[in-house]
Amino acid sequence: MMSDDHNDNRYDFRTIEAKWQRRWEAANLFHVENNSDLPKFYGLDMFPYPSGAGISVGHCAKNYIPLDVACRHKVMQGYNVLHPMGWDAFGQPAENEAIKQGRNPREMVPEYAANYKRQLKLVGISYDWDREINSSSPDYYQWTQWIFLVLYKRGLAYRATTPINWCPSCKTGLANEEVVNGRCWRCGSLVEKRPMPQWYFRITAYADRLLEGLDRIQWPEGVKQMQREWIGRSEGAEVDFPIVFPEEGPAAEAEPETIRVFTTRPDTLWGATFMVLAPEHPLVDRLTTPEHRAEVAEYKEWVQRVSEIERQNVERAKTGVFTGSYAINPVNGEHIPIWIADYVLMGYGTGAIMAVPAHDQRDFEFARKFGIPIRLVYRIAEDQTEAAMTEALPAGGTMIAGPFAGAPNDKTTVNKVIRWLEEQGIGEGRINYRLRDWLISRQRYWGAPIPIVYCEKCGEVPVPEDQLPVELPDVESYQPTGTGESPLAAIPEFVNTTCPTCGGPAKRETDTMGGSACSSWYFLRFTDPHNAQAAFSQEAVRYWMPVDLYAGGAEHAVGHLLYARFWTKVLYDAGLVPVDEPFMRYRNQGMMLAYTPGREIRRDEAVTPGDEDDESDEPIENWKVLRPEERQTIPPDQWVWRWVKMSKSKGNVVTPDEMAEKYGADSLRLFGLFVAPFEETVQWTDKGIESAHNYLNRVWRIWTDLRPHYRPDWREALAGIGPFEQWPEAERSLRRTLHQTIRKVGDDIENFRFNTGVAALMKFTNDLSQFRNALGSKAPTDTQATLLSEVLETLTLLLSPITPHLADEFWERLGKEGFTYKQPWPQYNPEIAAEEAITIVVQVNGKLRDRLVVAAETPTAEVERLALESEKVRAELNGKQVRKVIAVPGKLVNVVIG
RNA sequence: GCCGGAGUGGCGGAAUGGCAGACGCGGCGGUCUCAAAAACCGUUAGGGGCGACCCUGUGUGGGUUCGACUCCCACCUCCGGCACCA
Numbered sequence: 001m002m003s004d005d006h007n008d009n010r011y012d013f014r015t016i017e018a019k020w021q022r023r024w025e026a027a028n029l030f031h032v033e034n035n036s037d038l039p040k041f042y043g044l045d046m047f048p049y050p051s052g053a054g055i056s057v058g059h060c061a062k063n064y065i066p067l068d069v070a071c072r073h074k075v076m077q078g079y080n081v082l083h084p085m086g087w088d089a090f091g092q093p094a095e096n097e098a099i100k101q102g103r104n105p106r107e108m109v110p111e112y113a114a115n116y117k118r119q120l121k122l123v124g125i126s127y128d129w130d131r132e133i134n135s136s137s138p139d140y141y142q143w144t145q146w147i148f149l150v151l152y153k154r155g156l157a158y159r160a161t162t163p164i165n166w167c168p169s170c171k172t173g174l175a176n177e178e179v180v181n182g183r184c185w186r187c188g189s190l191v192e193k194r195p196m197p198q199w200y201f202r203i204t205a206y207a208d209r210l211l212e213g214l215d216r217i218q219w220p221e222g223v224k225q226m227q228r229e230w231i232g233r234s235e236g237a238e239v240d241f242p243i244v245f246p247e248e249g250p251a252a253e254a255e256p257e258t259i260r261v262f263t264t265r266p267d268t269l270w271g272a273t274f275m276v277l278a279p280e281h282p283l284v285d286r287l288t289t290p291e292h293r294a295e296v297a298e299y300k301e302w303v304q305r306v307s308e309i310e311r312q313n314v315e316r317a318k319t320g321v322f323t324g325s326y327a328i329n330p331v332n333g334e335h336i337p338i339w340i341a342d343y344v345l346m347g348y349g350t351g352a353i354m355a356v357p358a359h360d361q362r363d364f365e366f367a368r369k370f371g372i373p374i375r376l377v378y379r380i381a382e383d384q385t386e387a388a389m390t391e392a393l394p395a396g397g398t399m400i401a402g403p404f405a406g407a408p409n410d411k412t413t414v415n416k417v418i419r420w421l422e423e424q425g426i427g428e429g430r431i432n433y434r435l436r437d438w439l440i441s442r443q444r445y446w447g448a449p450i451p452i453v454y455c456e457k458c459g460e461v462p463v464p465e466d467q468l469p470v471e472l473p474d475v476e477s478y479q480p481t482g483t484g485e486s487p488l489a490a491i492p493e494f495v496n497t498t499c500p501t502c503g504g505p506a507k508r509e510t511d512t513m514g515g516s517a518c519s520s521w522y523f524l525r526f527t528d529p530h531n532a533q534a535a536f537s538q539e540a541v542r543y544w545m546p547v548d549l550y551a552g553g554a555e556h557a558v559g560h561l562l563y564a565r566f567w568t569k570v571l572y573d574a575g576l577v578p579v580d581e582p583f584m585r586y587r588n589q590g591m592m593l594a595y596t597p598g599r600e601i602r603r604d605e606a607v608t609p610g611d612e613d614d615e616s617d618e619p620i621e622n623w624k625v626l627r628p629e630e631r632q633t634i635p636p637d638q639w640v641w642r643w644v645k646m647s648k649s650k651g652n653v654v655t656p657d658e659m660a661e662k663y664g665a666d667s668l669r670l671f672g673l674f675v676a677p678f679e680e681t682v683q684w685t686d687k688g689i690e691s692a693h694n695y696l697n698r699v700w701r702i703w704t705d706l707r708p709h710y711r712p713d714w715r716e717a718l719a720g721i722g723p724f725e726q727w728p729e730a731e732r733s734l735r736r737t738l739h740q741t742i743r744k745v746g747d748d749i750e751n752f753r754f755n756t757g758v759a760a761l762m763k764f765t766n767d768l769s770q771f772r773n774a775l776g777s778k779a780p781t782d783t784q785a786t787l788l789s790e791v792l793e794t795l796t797l798l799l800s801p802i803t804p805h806l807a808d809e810f811w812e813r814l815g816k817e818g819f820t821y822k823q824p825w826p827q828y829n830p831e832i833a834a835e836e837a838i839t840i841v842v843q844v845n846g847k848l849r850d851r852l853v854v855a856a857e858t859p860t861a862e863v864e865r866l867a868l869e870s871e872k873v874r875a876e877l878n879g880k881q882v883r884k885v886i887a888v889p890g891k892l893v894n895v896v897i898g
Numbered sequence: 899g900c901c902g903g904a905g906u907g908g909c910g911g912a913a914u915g916g917c918a919g920a921c922g923c924g925g926c927g928g929u930c931u932c933a934a935a936a937a938c939c940g941u942u943a944g945g946g947g948c949g950a951c952c953c954u955g956u957g958u959g960g961g962u963u964c965g966a967c968u969c970c971c972a973c974c975u976c977c978g979g980c981a982c983c984a
Contacts, residue, residue, distance in 0.1 A: 223902095224902095236984080352984095354984085432984090558979090763921065846964060885964090
């Protein structure tokens with residue numbers, strides 16, 4: 001009955017896994033062709049920056065393994081599956097790591113990538129390594145540059161000088177999306193503003209289409225919402241306020257000039273009692289009267305000193321100064337004072353607002369602080385007065401001023417007012433976005449050079465396509481300079497070139513592109529990774545795109561995922577790709593946390609910038625990870641343990657190498673799927689993988705116990721053992737569960753509900769174990785042997801996507817050739833999977849009182865009758881009236897009494 | 899403050915209008931063993947009862963419904979994101 005414990009019957013996962021990995025490699029099992037009659041499926045992981053720490057069990061269990069299971073399942077379902085992997089090797093993460101290690105990224109990156117590759121193979125991920133790409137190799141970035149030129153030619157890449165986000169530690173400009181809470185995404189340093197000439201991609205031109213496309217893709221609602229907010233569309237109007245210039249001076253002679261404001265509430269124009277300009281607004285100097293000059297200058301200087309973070313602190317009291325000038329409210333001719341204040345931002349709208357304190361909380365606070373009048377445009381109650389207000393009026397009320405008096409406070413009124421403003425020539429409807437253009441210049445070495453040259457005669461000239469790539473020169477020293485120029489500026493052989501147009505002397509652009517440019521099209525390159533004539537062939541992208549299933553981390557919600565959508569739309573417009581949304585289905589996985597020693601820190605204690613691992617190293621409230629040297633000096637009884645994300649910088653990484661050695665890759669795979677739902681954050685414990693390992697041991701034992709009963713000809717034998725309905729109950733029941741399990745596991749993999757899929761497998765294994773125990777050492781009947789053969793074969797195939805090494809070993813032990821990867825996914829028979837007897841719940845007034853087991857086909861009326869006859873119901877009834885009987889077919893009967 | 903997501907045994911979690919706690923971890927009891935481990939069998943929400951059973955229970959308070967973990971309203975807590983965007 002029990003398994004004998006001879007060594008040759010142990011689950012020897014180390015031997016098994018090494019053996020099958022060798023065979024898969026030898027057979028080039030995961031190679032995929034672009035042409036196939038089969039339907040295609042494109043499953044994609046976000047390609048990683050290969051860090052020196054290698055991958056952790058977190059990356060394996062939460063990212064790579066679940067998608068691998070989904071892809072393997074698709075292959076078995078008969079799809080031609082593209083499941084590639086490559087390296088996001090250009091950019092700050094890799095370069096910062098190289099600087100820290102004192103190494104050349106050219107050597108370091110391939111070394112780290114090779115280690116990643118080894119680890120991914122170690123856990124049995126089914127990548128087609130023939131398609132491996134590296135964004136820092138010239139045959140890749142040549143095409144990144146080529147796409148830059150596509151954008152350039154379409155007017156979507158431009159150079160401009162504006163204040164940019166500057167990281168003083170990384171010594172480079174950053175895109176808005178790379179500034180997290182006012183800090184650099186890589187090193188956590190506070191970001192400064194610096195005016196510099198920089199290259200931008202005009203992503204704002206695609207704002208509306210980036211919004212619209214979100215409605216057509218299956219992404220988590222949270223991520224879509226984040227993108228919508230990041231794009232920040234708001235509808236309103238722009239209104240011109242004529243300026244009353246200070247007495248004499250040249251301006252007084254000229255046409256009356258105006259200040260344009262953007263407002264989402266033009267219906268409150270009648271309550272505008274002052275105007276506020278951003279301190280950086282270009283008109284400020286001309287508007288400032290002599291007696292206010294000193295105060296205004298002092299304020300502007302103060303604003304510049306205050307950090308961006310401080311300025312954005314909402315809790316802070318309002319600040320500002322009066323310019324001495326007035327503007328004319330165009331709807332009522334009133335003169336209203338013009339102030340400057342840092343709560344108005346130059347970068348949004350027109351950098352100027354009309355202030356309506358009665359209906360805007362910020363304006364209200366400002367008006368109260370500086371004694372500016374407040375005037376209601378809407379009133380909710382008859383006796384409402386401005387003097388009694390303690391905050392701006394919330395939504396609602398009826399308009400009491402202007403030609404629209406009596407109108408309700410709603411969207412329709414706003415639209416009416418906009419139309420009226422347009423008729424009066426005062427203003428016009430206008431839509432504004434929070435999204436800013438994408439800053440792509442980096443003053444760094446390790447990136448794709450921007451393919452532009454500057455000619456004295458011809459000006460800015462794009463490098464012709466046939467001169468690509470603009471190669472990144474190999475240099476000794478590549479450290480960022482901090483001068484605002486990249487290290488490439490110091491290399492005359494790189495900088496000095498000839499103009500492609502006139503042949504005269506010219507200088508190259510020395511900034512490189514940020515890494516996010518490289519990662520905005522890599523999914524296209526995977527379709528045709530070795531094409532030397534084009535970024536990708538039309539044939540390849542038409543076959544493979546869009547990506548059907550994309551999995552990655554939530555931190556890319558408004559960075560990479562927005563950029564990649566933008567590039568895809570541009571390439572779509574250029575007729576280069578067949579789809580305008582690259583990722584049809586996107587899922588983001590939860591994090592893996594590790595229990596980590598740290599120590600309490602004081603709130604004012606300096607935060608050391610983090611290292612160049614995959615996140616900044618900010619303390620959690622008042623707690624900080626112990627650095628290795630601190631673990632030596634601080635006694636363990638003073639350590640304060642917390643659950644924090646696994647990362648190299650925290651010294652808490654558990655590697656797949658050690659887990660594969662101790663429990664096996666298949667155990668790690670099973671653990672990753674079973675421990676929690678895909679999206680959930682998981683706390684790592686060795687106990688988790690240990691229990692997965694125990695389950696596989698159990699499967700091994702049960703499977704090998706039953707193996708002797710296997711009959712390869714079981715399909716034919718099925719016909720000879722009588723109809724299924726006449727099988728003995730135990731056999732019928734096991735077979736029913738088997739077919740239910742086939743359905744459940746397949747559905748759950750499809751829906752990324754791996755944990756319940758694995759639970760179903762475990763449940764089936766428990767049933768199978770019972771069956772085996774009941775069989776004991778008796779010889780099985782024909783029915784039993786046939787059933788067990790079906791079970792052995794099916795179980796093996798169900799395990800294949802999840803624990804592929806073990807599955808292939810079983811497959812071989814059944815005497816089969818080849819690999820389970822190439823086998824069709826088992827089909828379930830709905831008739832066999834259907835329950836024969838069902839349990840009907842009997843409730844009285846909604847409370848469970850009894851259960852009835854009836855044949856599935858029992859008519860509802862009969863079930864009702866049985867329920868009313870039930871002793872439990874009759875006891876409850878006890879003389880009371882049956883008011884109503886509710887019967888849900890196949891589920892329950894609820895008897896309402898009273 | 900605003901926008902998302904979540905709150906269920908000792909723990910990870912299952913059930914999305916119809917049997918709350920699948921599956922696993924941990925615990926308890928047993929078989930085997932000189933013993934232990936492993937394995938196997940049983941048990942395990944809380945309270946009550948010798949017992950068949952009974953009562954209570956899904957963050958809190960209301961509501962809708964024959965029936966609510968599930969839907970609606972208000973609130974509390976936690977996680978993630980945004981944050982003076984006019």
